[in-house]
Amino acid sequence: MARRALIMIEGHPRGSGLLYLRAAERLGLHPIVLSADPAQYDYIAAEGVEAIRVNTDSLDPLIRECSRLGGIYDIAGITCASEKFCATVAKLCRYFDLPGPDPASIERCRDKFTQRQLLAKAGVPVPAYRVAANSTDVEIAAAEIGLPVILKPAVGSGSRGVRLCRNVDELAEHTTYLLGGKHVWQYSPRILVEEFAQGPLYGAEIMGKEVIGISPADFGPPPHFVLRGLTFPALLTNDEHERIADVSLSCLRALGLGWGPANIEVRWTKLGPVVIEVNPRLAGTPTPQMVELACGLDLITEHIKLAIGEESNLRRSRSQTAAARFLIPDREGILDCIGGYSQAAALTGVAEVKFYVEPKAPIVRKDNIEDCIGHVIAASSSCAQAKVILQRAVDLIDLSIMPFPTFGEQE
Template identity: 25%
Template sequence: MKSGSSRDALRVANEMGYVTCLLTKNMDHIQKRDEFPEVSIMYYVDLDYLPEVRNAIMTLKVQNHVIYAIVSFVDPYCGLAAQLSEENRLDSFTAAALYKMENKLITREVLENTPYNPRYLVVNSQNRDAVEKSIEAMLPVVLKYVESNGSRDVYLCKGKEDFCRYLSTLLRNYPRGNVLVEELIDGPQVIVEVLVNNEITNIIAIIEQEILINQNHFIVTGYNLVIDDETEKYQKLKQDVKTIVKQFGLKHGPCHLEMRYFDNEWKVIEINPRISGGGMNQLLLIGLGLNLVKETINLALEEKVDLEPKQKTPTFAKYLTIKKSGILARITGKNQVIASPGVQFVYIKPRRGKKLYPPLNLGNRYAYVIATGESSEEAKENAHKALEKLKFHFY
């Protein structure tokens, strides 16, 4: 957690003058406690065992800490944080809605009989044989484990052989689980960042995505902040998003939707109960002058929320992936990247000695550059050219 929305949230809360307590099940965080100066208190907690989480909160109260907010910026604990807020009689996000968004099958059920679902099936160990026999009429499809996140356990299947292989993988990993089979929507994909404040749905930003397909996995490698969102296509998108958010019953809290456009219709690829991870908050801060993580915390605290963009600057984030596995020996070119035209922010994730892999999930993106320009095209070109100067060298 060197970077990302969760780290941004800890830093923001600390800057606002609050005591920050991080509940984590990642032992690496505990062992590297000194790398988190913005964290006042850190507890190792099994976040999947509710009594243990409740005990941690009770411990804070016994120590005379006054709890003002309980929030999570990671799957799958957004709903849990909202539930705990309700239990502790805090102003909370809509827990029931957030829980629905955390499960891809429940998401499809919420959107049943709306125009926003692609065709889909549910397959498990009991009905897999029947589905495998009839799947060819539906191909190409996307396979998703219903509780996957960060593109893990999501596969593109163009043919029956791919389908059977990846279905076997998912059912082997989750023998009692359900797998979604969705028709492939072949069109441009965007993220829509949303913050709902007392039943008012605020569309914060639309971000166009560049997607790399590697070994049947979808890897987002580029994000373009849409400056002109008044086109007919994006006006329809914003109206559709408000309808979808209402369908989930989200009255208070954050979410982001991934949507694809095909045949003049917008389809929901997925919806998540938080701001996008990675460099999204930094992208919005540079492009709009808006700190969405801070405003999300303000919303949780029932403080004034300011969602008015301070500017609209063409901004593009480009991510780095590698083609071959290797152990990182050194990185060169960072100073050249920083000095490149339009570059506003550079983030490099791995350290020397770390084993790196070609991208099979979003965790296999190892650096990003955020750049601006006079136009969206120039911002994109600046980001691409700058990132090309960053070189990873392997042993």
């Protein structure tokens, strides 16, 4: 009998990819990674995982490779850990008659302008928005909406290219950045101009059509949106939780989602919850680890079970609070060394201390998720205690960053 295999389209360098591979193995599956460059994921070689080089930006090569593998293995499912490939995975699942989301729904969701249109049409509260293809369009849209506004690529993730523009100078500056060749576009350049919905941001974690939990997010100072910390679950009143959960489920209905994981970002404004973004995937690291620590639910395993046609089990087995802090250097340079790692990891209540980079790596600010070079997670029976433990651990970590060498200092 052929061995059951789970095909992963690409991986994820910051943790989720490895978690998917290990979860697949625990389920008795043989994970296979298809990647344009398997070497970019250091954990693949370390774990001895089968990896095959293939063009993952095109559907046809993936279909051919999956068909070839189907002659060797029993392909139980196809999935991914990266938002960029969610639509590709959905199309592959449809082609091979495997469980998965609707491809058209995923594609509509990934385009933030189309997503906004569908949500607004269904009566879901969203910020005022316009789409722009050039600087003139941006100026007109901002004038119609009223400053301040958010400028962001219509397709993208990780806060890449996202900025709050508080006046006409910042508007012109960021428009030039986006359209002037510095921003890397996944598709044709289109800018979403939207109202700045003010209030705390929450993320609703969903599996299928069930809200697993809601977490508040802490960001660095404007004008950029660099995620600094998370807590799971949020301390909300019953009414607040119900309203965020209801609007989140309304998003699923409006976008044709409801299979597998979703992460929905909502700001609680003076008018109540306003939807900022719907992501047809699990939230990235460290959210899956936090959910497991807080309620004993392994969302990655449950996602894989759905992908191979098995029933998921969303029963909670514990009740704790998990808190996480991203490690973000305060300056650019060369990461000389990391101090206090062992002491922080040894603290009671600290679940994980992880770095995404090694010493001697260059530290360059990008004002997005890539500024985060690691994270710390703590868990406790109370939210206050989890935050105290987390702060103690973060205080022990010392990032020694040396200035970049000047031209005369280079050999």
